[in-house]
Amino acid sequence: xxxxxxxxxxxxxxxxxxxxxxxxxxxxxxxxxxxxxxxxxxxxxxxxxxxxxxxxxxxxxxxxxxxxxxxxxxxxxxxxxxxxxxxxxxxxxxxxxxxxxxxxxxxxxxxxxxxxxxxxxxxxxxxxxxxxxxxxxxxxxxxxxxxxxxxxxxxxxxxxxxxx
Numbered sequence: 163x164x165x166x167x168x169x170x171x172x173x174x175x176x177x178x179x180x181x182x183x184x185x186x187x188x189x190x191x192x193x194x195x196x197x198x199x200x201x202x203x204x205x206x207x208x209x210x211x212x213x214x215x216x217x218x219x220x221x222x223x224x225x226x227x228x229x230x231x232x233x234x235x236x237x238x239x240x241x242x243x244x245x246x247x248x249x250x251x252x253x254x255x256x257x258x259x260x261x262x263x264x265x266x267x268x269x270x271x272x273x274x275x276x277x278x279x280x281x282x283x284x285x286x287x288x289x290x291x292x293x294x295x296x297x298x299x300x301x302x303x304x305x306x307x308x309x310x311x312x313x314x315x316x317x318x319x320x321x322x323x324x325x326x
Contacts (some may be wrong), residue, residue: 164321166254168216170208173304173312174198182268184311185261185277185294186239186284192268196311199228203238205294208315209259209281210238210245216319217249239284246285249319256287257318263296265311270296 180195181188185205196202210222226233226241233241246256259281263270270277274294282289299306 164323165257166216166319166321168212168214168317168319170210170212170215170315170317171312172204172207172211173310174202174204175304175310176308182311183238184263184268184270184273184313186280187273187276189268189273194267194308200226200233200236200241201238204311204313205261205263205277205281205315206238206242206284208261208313209285209317210242212259212315212317213245213249213256213319216317217252217254219245219248219252239280242281243284243286250286254319254321256285256291257320258291258293259285259287259315259317260293261295261313261315263294263311263313264299264305265296266298266306266308270294 174196176194177197178194182192182195183201183203214221277294278292279289282292304310
């Protein structure tokens with residue numbers, strides 16, 4: 163068996179009045195939402211990039227460029243499901259995904275299980291294969307000032323040995 167680790171990172175500027183969707187969950191109480199070409203779901207974007215990196219399939223921006231009007235307002239869980247299908251077609255299986263959300267608001271912990279369930283459904287894995295953690299910027303950097311939200315993701319993929 164072969165194993166590969168992938169790392170993904172995404173950050174979006176926040177703006178009052180925009181919806182805040184994280185891991186496919188709408189945070190109605192969020193004071194601001196991500197500015198983005200798609201729906202701005204930084205959790206889905208970070209996982210997608212981690213998957214693509216681990217499978218050596220490029221990155222999210224190359225597959226779904228923000229210059230393409232077809233992806234304006236796109237549902238990031240749909241894009242994530244597409245990425246997961248590509249990773250499976252390349253012979254890889256997701257073992258687990260681990261995400262850290264960095265923001266001052268909204269509070270992530272009360273909705274972490276719902277986020278894991280929505281991401282897992284898009285990935286085609288059980289919800290307990292997706293871990294969601296959160297931390298605050300403690301007043302430092304754009305996250306700490308409430309100007310941005312960042313998600314870091316790590317995935318582990320397994321695949322069969324390739325013939326040599």
